[in-house]
Amino acid sequence: MLEKIIDLISRKDFKRLKALLEDTNNADISECLDELSDEDVAIIFRLLPKSEAADIFAYMEPETQEDLLNLLSDKEISDIISGLFVDDAADLIGEMPANVVTRLLNNTKPEKRKAINEILKYPEDSAGSIMTTDFIEIPSGSTVKEVFDKLRKTGRRKEAIYILYIVDPGKYLAGVIDIKDLLLHDYEDVVDDFMEDNVISATTSTDQEEVARMFDHYDFLAMPVVDKENRLVGVITVDDAMEVLSEEHEEDLQIMSAMKPDDEVYSHMSIFTLYKNRIVWLLFLMLSATFTGIILNRYEEAFASVPILVSFIPMIMDTGGNCGSQSSTSVICALATGDIETKDILKVWAKEISVAVLCGASLAVVNTVRILIMYPDNPTKLILSLVVGLTLIATAILAKSLGVLLPIAAKKLKLDPAYMASPLITTVVDTVSLIIYFSIAVLIMRI
Amino acid sequence: MLEKIIDLISRKDFKRLKALLEDTNNADISECLDELSDEDVAIIFRLLPKSEAADIFAYMEPETQEDLLNLLSDKEISDIISGLFVDDAADLIGEMPANVVTRLLNNTKPEKRKAINEILKYPEDSAGSIMTTDFIEIPSGSTVKEVFDKLRKTGRRKEAIYILYIVDPGKYLAGVIDIKDLLLHDYEDVVDDFMEDNVISATTSTDQEEVARMFDHYDFLAMPVVDKENRLVGVITVDDAMEVLSEEHEEDLQIMSAMKPDDEVYSHMSIFTLYKNRIVWLLFLMLSATFTGIILNRYEEAFASVPILVSFIPMIMDTGGNCGSQSSTSVICALATGDIETKDILKVWAKEISVAVLCGASLAVVNTVRILIMYPDNPTKLILSLVVGLTLIATAILAKSLGVLLPIAAKKLKLDPAYMASPLITTVVDTVSLIIYFSIAVLIMRI
Numbered sequence: 001m002l003e004k005i006i007d008l009i010s011r012k013d014f015k016r017l018k019a020l021l022e023d024t025n026n027a028d029i030s031e032c033l034d035e036l037s038d039e040d041v042a043i044i045f046r047l048l049p050k051s052e053a054a055d056i057f058a059y060m061e062p063e064t065q066e067d068l069l070n071l072l073s074d075k076e077i078s079d080i081i082s083g084l085f086v087d088d089a090a091d092l093i094g095e096m097p098a099n100v101v102t103r104l105l106n107n108t109k110p111e112k113r114k115a116i117n118e119i120l121k122y123p124e125d126s127a128g129s130i131m132t133t134d135f136i137e138i139p140s141g142s143t144v145k146e147v148f149d150k151l152r153k154t155g156r157r158k159e160a161i162y163i164l165y166i167v168d169p170g171k172y173l174a175g176v177i178d179i180k181d182l183l184l185h186d187y188e189d190v191v192d193d194f195m196e197d198n199v200i201s202a203t204t205s206t207d208q209e210e211v212a213r214m215f216d217h218y219d220f221l222a223m224p225v226v227d228k229e230n231r232l233v234g235v236i237t238v239d240d241a242m243e244v245l246s247e248e249h250e251e252d253l254q255i256m257s258a259m260k261p262d263d264e265v266y267s268h269m270s271i272f273t274l275y276k277n278r279i280v281w282l283l284f285l286m287l288s289a290t291f292t293g294i295i296l297n298r299y300e301e302a303f304a305s306v307p308i309l310v311s312f313i314p315m316i317m318d319t320g321g322n323c324g325s326q327s328s329t330s331v332i333c334a335l336a337t338g339d340i341e342t343k344d345i346l347k348v349w350a351k352e353i354s355v356a357v358l359c360g361a362s363l364a365v366v367n368t369v370r371i372l373i374m375y376p377d378n379p380t381k382l383i384l385s386l387v388v389g390l391t392l393i394a395t396a397i398l399a400k401s402l403g404v405l406l407p408i409a410a411k412k413l414k415l416d417p418a419y420m421a422s423p424l425i426t427t428v429v430d431t432v433s434l435i436i437y438f439s440i441a442v443l444i445m446r447i
Numbered sequence: 448m449l450e451k452i453i454d455l456i457s458r459k460d461f462k463r464l465k466a467l468l469e470d471t472n473n474a475d476i477s478e479c480l481d482e483l484s485d486e487d488v489a490i491i492f493r494l495l496p497k498s499e500a501a502d503i504f505a506y507m508e509p510e511t512q513e514d515l516l517n518l519l520s521d522k523e524i525s526d527i528i529s530g531l532f533v534d535d536a537a538d539l540i541g542e543m544p545a546n547v548v549t550r551l552l553n554n555t556k557p558e559k560r561k562a563i564n565e566i567l568k569y570p571e572d573s574a575g576s577i578m579t580t581d582f583i584e585i586p587s588g589s590t591v592k593e594v595f596d597k598l599r600k601t602g603r604r605k606e607a608i609y610i611l612y613i614v615d616p617g618k619y620l621a622g623v624i625d626i627k628d629l630l631l632h633d634y635e636d637v638v639d640d641f642m643e644d645n646v647i648s649a650t651t652s653t654d655q656e657e658v659a660r661m662f663d664h665y666d667f668l669a670m671p672v673v674d675k676e677n678r679l680v681g682v683i684t685v686d687d688a689m690e691v692l693s694e695e696h697e698e699d700l701q702i703m704s705a706m707k708p709d710d711e712v713y714s715h716m717s718i719f720t721l722y723k724n725r726i727v728w729l730l731f732l733m734l735s736a737t738f739t740g741i742i743l744n745r746y747e748e749a750f751a752s753v754p755i756l757v758s759f760i761p762m763i764m765d766t767g768g769n770c771g772s773q774s775s776t777s778v779i780c781a782l783a784t785g786d787i788e789t790k791d792i793l794k795v796w797a798k799e800i801s802v803a804v805l806c807g808a809s810l811a812v813v814n815t816v817r818i819l820i821m822y823p824d825n826p827t828k829l830i831l832s833l834v835v836g837l838t839l840i841a842t843a844i845l846a847k848s849l850g851v852l853l854p855i856a857a858k859k860l861k862l863d864p865a866y867m868a869s870p871l872i873t874t875v876v877d878t879v880s881l882i883i884y885f886s887i888a889v890l891i892m893r894i
């Protein structure tokens with residue numbers, strides 16, 4: 001597809017190019033545009049039918065949008081803006097640098113500018129920031145016929161029309177109907193008689209992750225957003241909720257792998273951005289490892305007299321880290337889906353300790369077998385097995401406890417529990433497991 | 448909510464209970480049912496209006512469903528089944544034990560049984576297994592009026608009605624219209640004249656993760672599923688795509704934290720299930736750490752003569768692991784979203800090596816400062832800084848290279864790249880970083 005477009009541009013075969021664009025889904029066209037040079041993007045953009053151009057624009061990466069805007073005339077920019085849904089226009093304004101924003105706003109009609117500003121005033125990651133104000137309000141008391149007429153008149157330009165919200169004269173949210181319901185009722189029926197009046201809604205300040213979870217929980221296609229007085233101010237559509245879900249997913253993975261979360265697409269990130277997002281955690285974790293160094297310095301005599309003790313250090317550390325990240329991931333996921341709450345802390349902790357004892361004991365047994373096979377002639381092989389085995393059990397219990405307690409504590413402190421995942425747990429567990437290991441060794445081996 | 452229900456049941460105040468249930472969203476009711484005793488679930492279930500009972504049933508956890516089915520009569524089971532959408536009924540059959548399945552199928556009408564079996568024959572995780580066959584087919588050549596009539600007649604019992612698919616006489620998928628389009632056209636217009644005929648579809652064997660990604664990419668509300676001959680066989684709705692996205696998210700996190708992926712909800716998993724899901728990877732990774740042990744045995748003389756070398760082992764291992772998991776997570780996410788492909792391997796590798804050099808050098812500098820502060824009187828402090836610094840740079844390059852190469856290799860071999868994440872990379876990096884560390888130490892310090 002991309003090759004075909006490049007080929008047609010180079011041969012200046014605009015007729016075929018236009019035909020190809022017409023046969024291609026808008027999301028796919030904009031994916032190709034993200035890969036082309038600025039000039040080629042402008043050429044293609046001018047070939048697009050006006051009705052599609054804004055939609056394709058909305059799908060593009062911010063960088064491509066910015067480059068293209070710099071090449072377009074004021075008239076062309078004005079056409080795009082008036083074709084964008086309000087929430088997409090607000091996203092655009094939020095992502096462009098100041099000089100582009102000025103040009104954008106200068107080419108936006110006053111009414112739309114007001115609507116965009118309305119959305120922009122809500123904090124990032126809030127329901128207010130992802131809602132659209134392009135929805136159809138049905139006054140309470142309308143008949144099915146009146147609703148149909150309203151849909152016919154304004155439906156094409158509105159984003160959210162499958163689910164319709166009924167409002168009181170004071171703009172208070174009164175009920176919801178599905179477009180399906182309209183089809184099943186007579187023209188003269190009044191919507192108030194069959195609307196669902198227990199409406200589940202978000203407020204403008206609800207966290208966007210919470211919103212996405214509600215979509216998943218209730219299988220919604222759209223959700224109303226109300227202000228503090230329960231007045232309808234916007235609607236969130238399922239495609240935006242799905243995008244939040246994907247973004248939060250990627251963000252979790254990044255945090256859990258010791259990176260600063262970044263919305264930008266990997267292939268578009270510069271080496272320096274990648275470096276910046278990664279070095280902070282690497283430095284922090286490296287310096288935290290100073291503690292393990294201090295502990296090992298303190299037990300220098302122990303491993304000087306029994307050097308084989310050193311060879312188990314990596315295994316104990318890794319096992320502890322893995323045990324800890326298993327528990328922390330389970331707890332983080334369960335907290336995120338609402339499966340467990342912070343008040344369940346003791347129940348979860350007890351469960352994880354039981355699992356830790358089972359895992360630790362199994363590991364200790366297998367490890368004993370391994371030591372007996374690997375060091376058949378070592379006179380201390382049984383004592384060694386005992387030391388390492390006890391350390392494994394204690395480390396498993398400790399690591400799994402931290403895996404429960406740290407994420408729940410973070411949640412309680414209103415921090416993102418994901419920060420208590422693998423990298424941090426591993427560093428803490430390393431330190432404590434080494435103390436346990438050498439304490440047990442010194443005690444049992446009398447060194 | 449849950450407390451209120453328990454209280455009303457204990458006071459046998461069924462009238463108020465019924466009113467409360469009527470005012471509550473179905474997804475929330477079933478969440479409460481998951482927490483109640485079997486008998487209470489049955490009591491509540493019998494209070495529900497018939498039209499809602501099947502919907503609430505579909506939201507319940509499999510265990511609650513099983514317990515409830517064991518308490519219900521054949522007649523009640525038959526009512527539930529006939530109220531379920533075909534895809535939900537197929538999910539249910541797929542999850543129940545054999546004896547329950549027999550009872551379920553015996554109480555299912557032949558036509559529905561056929562439709563359920565149709566879905567069950569597709570492999571798990573395929574588009575065929577998550578599609579519904581409860582969709583409305585519009586014969587090509589229909590007028591808008593005919594479509595409206597069809598919707599009025601059958602719409603209530605169908606799951607997918609916002610997006611309608613037009614089929615040829617041979618059942619071949621010909622086009623798609625949005626219910627919005629119907630509202631904007633006259634009754635006598637023929638759908639073929641305004642339908643979109645470039646339909647993006649999945650085949651029955653498309654992977655469900657790929658399907659979810661297409662929903663996210665194209666902002667679909669529904670997607671048609673066709674067989675090899677492009678005949679329409681089913682429709683996937685956005686709520687199912689969203690569920691796949693959440694499931695795959697949790698699965699990724701579980702794999703990346705050394706656990707066997709499990710669909711079950713954490714709070715419902717037994718200690719033994721948790722143990723089973725975790726011990727396999729723990730044992731495998733523990734035994735893989737045998738290699739680090741062997742390496743340390745080999746360099747026993749080195750750290751016997753310079754014991755301070757030991758104190759840097761945990762720091763080097765952790766830093767290597769963190770560097771590796773940063774890169775592997777970036778690559779795994781970029782592969783999953785289609786941002787990079789396996790053929791980009793060299794470009795990505797070059798990028799990661801540049802980042803590794805920057806990170807490694809920064810770490811080496813900070814580490815030198817730390818050594819100079821911590822060990823001011825150590826005569827070998829400068830040589831030590833050099834050894835550890837070079838090791839950090841080499842380990843960063845190596846870890847980030849593995850972080851690129853292993854997930855891309857896995858993808859090439861059609862394995863899930865997530866298996867190449869943190870735990871495995873850490874174990875491999877540990878082994879190689881220790882070899883690098885002691886080789887450099889022996890070379891520079893001449894021990």
